[in-house]
Amino acid sequence: MPCAPARRCPTQTASRRIQFVKSLAAAACMACLTLGAYAQPAPDYLLYVASEAADRITLIRFDGSTLRVEREIDTGLMPVEIDGPHGLGMSPDGQSFFVSLAHGLPNGALWKYSTSTNRPIGRVTLGMFPATLQVSPSGEFVYVVNFNLHGDPVPSSVSVVHAETMLELARIQTCRMPHGSRFNAQGTRHYSACMMDDTVVEIDTATLRVSRYFRLADGAEGGGNGPPPITPVAQHDMTAHGADAVSATPLTCSPTWVQPSADGASIFVACNGTSQIVEIGIDAWTIRRRLPGRNGVYNLAATHDGRLLVTTNRREQSASIIDVQTGNETARVATPRRAVHGVAITSDDRYAFVSSEGIGAEPGSVIAIDLSRLAVVATVDVAPQAGGIDVR
Numbered sequence: 001m002p003c004a005p006a007r008r009c010p011t012q013t014a015s016r017r018i019q020f021v022k023s024l025a026a027a028a029c030m031a032c033l034t035l036g037a038y039a040q041p042a043p044d045y046l047l048y049v050a051s052e053a054a055d056r057i058t059l060i061r062f063d064g065s066t067l068r069v070e071r072e073i074d075t076g077l078m079p080v081e082i083d084g085p086h087g088l089g090m091s092p093d094g095q096s097f098f099v100s101l102a103h104g105l106p107n108g109a110l111w112k113y114s115t116s117t118n119r120p121i122g123r124v125t126l127g128m129f130p131a132t133l134q135v136s137p138s139g140e141f142v143y144v145v146n147f148n149l150h151g152d153p154v155p156s157s158v159s160v161v162h163a164e165t166m167l168e169l170a171r172i173q174t175c176r177m178p179h180g181s182r183f184n185a186q187g188t189r190h191y192s193a194c195m196m197d198d199t200v201v202e203i204d205t206a207t208l209r210v211s212r213y214f215r216l217a218d219g220a221e222g223g224g225n226g227p228p229p230i231t232p233v234a235q236h237d238m239t240a241h242g243a244d245a246v247s248a249t250p251l252t253c254s255p256t257w258v259q260p261s262a263d264g265a266s267i268f269v270a271c272n273g274t275s276q277i278v279e280i281g282i283d284a285w286t287i288r289r290r291l292p293g294r295n296g297v298y299n300l301a302a303t304h305d306g307r308l309l310v311t312t313n314r315r316e317q318s319a320s321i322i323d324v325q326t327g328n329e330t331a332r333v334a335t336p337r338r339a340v341h342g343v344a345i346t347s348d349d350r351y352a353f354v355s356s357e358g359i360g361a362e363p364g365s366v367i368a369i370d371l372s373r374l375a376v377v378a379t380v381d382v383a384p385q386a387g388g389i390d391v392r
Contacts (some may be wrong), residue, residue, distance in 0.1 A: 051383035067380035082096035087133040088388030091309040100130035122166035137187040180257040193255035218252035262306030331374035
């Protein structure tokens with residue numbers, strides 16, 4: 001029986017109340033979601049940097065706006081001498097990191113640290129002055145160049161270490177003063193630069209042998225199979241590394257770093273001597289491009305999407321961001337300290353972190369670069385001679 005016009009129907013009233021409550025609940029839910037989206041903090045990034053002159057590793061937290069020192073970790077065995085932590089690399093799973101101790105009696109070492117305790121959990125003796133390192137994409141191996149800074153100017157090597165057991169599986173002879181240590185994304189090839197030989201060396205990680213080399217000397221560019229031939233020792237200004245310059249054949253490129261492209265189709269070489277970046281095609285093994293770099297271009301890092309190349313400019317106190325497709329520098333940022341050294345990029349390609357050593361009594365420093373804004377967003381001082389850096 002229908003309700004009288006002057007009276008409200010109970011079922012209609014209840015239905016309206018239910019709809020009103022549902023509307024309020026939906027509005028409250030949307031408000032919570034919106035508020036939550038804005039209230040979510042920026043993701044935190046943890047990075048480690050090694051300071052060679054202080055025997056110290058610094059753990060830094062970056063929250064998207066501020067770099068903050070979380071912990072300082074002393075390293076080394078010699079209490080009255082500097083052990084010199086130089087290279088640093090994270091394992092792909094983020095559970096450990098590795099640091100090369102450059103100085104030794106006479107040889108240096110590779111140390112393994114746990115990221116949960118920040119304590120050493122392994123160590124192995126390598127060659128003279130182990131320097132740059134990287135963990136393979138599989139996490140199984142660590143490749144470390146034996147830079148041989150204070151040794152005779154003879155061909156040195158790349159050490160291959162089993163990451164779990166910390167056993168040196170091979171010591172592959174490459175060239176004089178190898179520097180930089182980078183895998184292609186597939187982990188099938190490893191690349192390093194020969195500072196005293198104007199040469200890049202490629203190692204086949206399946207055979208643990210040098211597969212190819214590429215000469216970058218002016219007028220003698222070109223590659224070949226197998227280890228590079230021994231040539232007259234070249235000259236490189238090593239005074240910034242605590243050594244006198246070698247008086248011999250002048251270098252032209254003086255390569256300090258090799259960075260494979262994200263797709264593995266090419267490698268980028270930092271020519272510290274000529275302040276150029278040379279791109280070499282992997283298949284043809286020929287030079288594709290010569291890109292102008294800043295004064296003393298030193299280390300390189302590529303974003304995972306392949307768009308950008310970040311360079312440290314050692315003699316210019318700056319870092320550059322280069323558009324890989326065009327080869328143009330899209331931005332250059334100043335660093336607070338001189339002797340700009342390493343660079344690491346976050347896995348999401350949002351930020352790049354650059355270390356600077358400082359000169360004399362200056363502290364080292366780390367800056368955070370926002371790769372979308374192309375600007376420095378944070379900086380922090382660390383122990384002197386900050387070099388090897390990587391982000392978790």
